[in-house]
Amino acid sequence: MRLWSWLRTPDGIDWPRALLVALSVTLVLALGVVASTSAASFGLYNPAWDGTSEFRAHVAADDTVEHDLVRNTQAYTEGEANETVAFVIAPDEPYTDDDAARVQTFVENGGTLVVFENFGEPGNALLADVGAEARVDGRLLRDERYHYRGPPMPIATEVANHTATQGVDQLTLNYATAVGPGNATVLVTTSEYTYLGDEETDLEEVEDLQAYPVVTTENVSNGSVVVVGDPSLTINTMFDQPDNAAFLTNLYAGHDRVLFDISHASDLPPLTAAMVAVRGSPLAQLGVGLVGIGLVAVLVRSDRSTLKRVLTRYRGQRTTATAKALERSPDALSEEEWAERLRHRHPEWDDDRIQRVATAVSRATHDQPDES
Structure with a gap:
């Protein structure tokens, strides 16, 4: 779920949720500042007047x-x-x-x-x-x-x-x-x-x-x-x-x-x-390196799973489109739909041949006189 979708309602912005997000961001930033600065006198990470x-x-x-x-x-x-x-x-x-x-x-x-x-x-x-x-x-x-x-x-x-x-x-x-x-x-x-x-x-x-x-x-x-x-x-x-x-x-x-x-x-x-x-500490550096490698591996696996889902959905949509094209009357097919039908029937043909035949058939079909 996208953040913007989560913040919207049929009547507009969900202000309680927006306030929650704003407070969360402020809290994270504040914790980051506290964790990276010091209040000690003469502190090298103290940005106040008495820090260095x-x-x-x-x-x-x-x-x-x-x-x-x-x-x-x-x-x-x-x-x-x-x-x-x-x-x-x-x-x-x-x-x-x-x-x-x-x-x-x-x-x-x-x-x-x-x-x-x-x-x-x-x-x-x-x-x-x-x-x-x-x-x-x-x-x-x-x-x-x-x-x-x-x-x-x-x-x-x-x-x-x-x-x-x-x-x-x-x-x-x-x-x-x-x-x-x-x-x-x-x-x-x-x-x-x-x-x-x-x-x-x-x-x-x-x-x-x-x-x-x-x-x-x-x-x-x-x-x-x-x-x-x-x-x-x-x-x-x-x-x-x-x-x-x-x-x-x-x-x-x-x-x-x-x-x-x-x-x-x-x-x-x-x-x-x-x-x-x-x-x-060399040992600590090794530990951080191993954790980093583990995170990369998780992200790569996650990306592969996401890519697989996208390809599956795309192939499913393409298969559905092809089936619909096959069910329609030849006279009503467009050039692109003729190309889909030809790919389905002649998978051994290359794209150039499929495109030439689809163009020719589409023109021949649409140029026929109306017999009604």
Whole structure:
């Protein structure tokens, strides 16, 4: 039964049924959106203001690099480390010893690790595990003079000359913290009117204002570690603010592969998680392939059954038409009906001969004088 026929009645459209169809379609679309998006802060598939879907899409659209989602740190041991950059954005949980060891080996083999962290301890713990000296402070940076929409969103105006800062004149921060560099090289600092505090801090109680580092880079073994004291640089609402997108692009420029490390972050949406799981498991890929082959086989069998029914119906109709033609008076037969009769009586004749005879007989029959 066709959908349109099901929706129609003798009096017009069956509106209750139409409403049911509309609600069903809406429900399916809504479930699809829910299954393919995330609401987690810093989520790579979160399209809201606090997600990082724009950053992920920006990397995915770059034909010069490949990108992978890392749900298991085993991915750090695959591929060429010295051609890979890994982004760790505000991890929710600390890395276990085994996980940290894999990341450390990745850096030792020449990989680039970029850690975005402000107030969480997992980021600092990971930096210590891989042998980096830089650490995030954890207190809120505020700038009463140079800011975007308020003191908690300072504009970092001091930018060093480095490959990671090419084309970058400033970074627009959002609830950032300072980075204690140790022996690391400072790439970006705030203005000299910045202080560390919180929403309750009284500016008059601040002893001094100064510039604070917010981005550092350092060599660790054969690799490098970049520390950014503001994971919000990557979120959708801040990605296009000056000059955040350019800076983030520079961080992976020159590499062949980008890893988005979500192994210690919020879960992926169900459909994406399933896709990543299949890509990472040869056994799962085999299972999906077998299911696909089974579906194709079912569809092919279904198509053959449908074709058989159509041919049977067509042949039945043709046989009926031929029988009717045979029952009619020769004088009343048309040229096509004469052809059907000849095919029935002389199956050994070819189509050209049947057509010639049918034309001749039809003309002879219809050209006879009326004897009445």
